[in-house]
Every structure is written in structure tokens, then in C-alpha cells.
Amino acid sequence: QAGQRRAQVEQSLASVERAIMNEIESKAIRVQTNEGLRLLIVTGNALLYIPDEGGMKVYRLDQYVVKRDPMGNVMEIITREVINPRILSENIRSKVLNDRTNKDEDVELYTRVARSVDGSLWEVSQECNGVELPDSEGTYPIDESPWIALRWSSLVGEDYGRGLVEEYLGDLAT
DSSP states (O other): OHHHHHHHHHHHHHHHHHHHHHHHHHTTOHHHHHHHHHHHHHTSEEEEEOOSSSOOEEEOGGGEEEEEOTTSOEEEEEEEEEEOGGGSOHHHHHHHHTTOSOTTSOEEEEEEEEEOTTSSEEEEEEEETTEEOGGGOEEEETTOOSEEEEESBOOTTOSSOBOHHHHTHHHHHO
């Protein structure tokens, strides 16, 4: 009977694996998934943004900050991206660029995702060069956020994870 149970478990795991691979292929996110896994192994941290449509974006540790509560639940995420102002609408672009002579110089876009005071929603807003982007404000139900802050391993009270590589630091140093 133990052999039958083992076979059933292996069959179930293979089924889940196929479903995950089909999802990765159908959304064309193989490259991003690989990058996220590499970041987790090496740095212990990766931030994923998976909108309903449009694939997936992976943020490296130098592109975001995260704050967690003592239980490890994400409380706030802030991302920093460098973008070309041409992707902004004309109205926003004129506000963001102000009196710049070089209208094609990249600008910094910050996105903030934070739990609402009552904890029932994620509140999202964006700012570019100190200008709040009015159409960027929104909310997500707490269990439907497209933002996923991953950690390889966690320590109590720490906002960031530890990577697999860190476990072998002594071996690598020798």
C-alpha cells in the first residue's frame, strides 16, 4: 500500500508540474520565471509583478524595498524604475519634465503598494520626478494583488530573505 500511495503522490505532483509549465508557456513568462528563480537562489529575494494581462515583470533587490510585519506578511512595497518620458501621456510628461532642456532624459518612476489601514485592501499609487500620477491610484483586494514579494528563506523579524548561496558561504570562502 505504501507503494501505491507513493505512486499516487508522484502522479499528483507530475500533474501539478504540467499545469504550472502550461501556465508558464501560455503566458510566455519562461524567461522571467527563470530570472526570478535565479534571484531567489542567489540573493534570496525577488519581486514579481503579474498583471491580469501582459506577462510578468521581475524586480531585482536593487529595484525595490519591502516592509513586513513581525509575522512576515508584506505591509508595503516601493519600486523604482528608470523610464523614458515618451511612454508617459503628454499631460503627465509636461508636468514631470517641468523646465528641462533635455526632454528625452530618463526619469524615475516610483510605485507604492501598501496595505490599507484596516488591512482589507492593497492601495497603489505612482510618482514620477516628485509628481503624483493621478491615474495611477487604485486598490486591489488583499488576496488578489499582482505584486508578490518572494523570499528563499526567512528569519523572524527580517524584511528580506536569505539566498541558498548564503548557506554555502563558508564553503565558497574556502
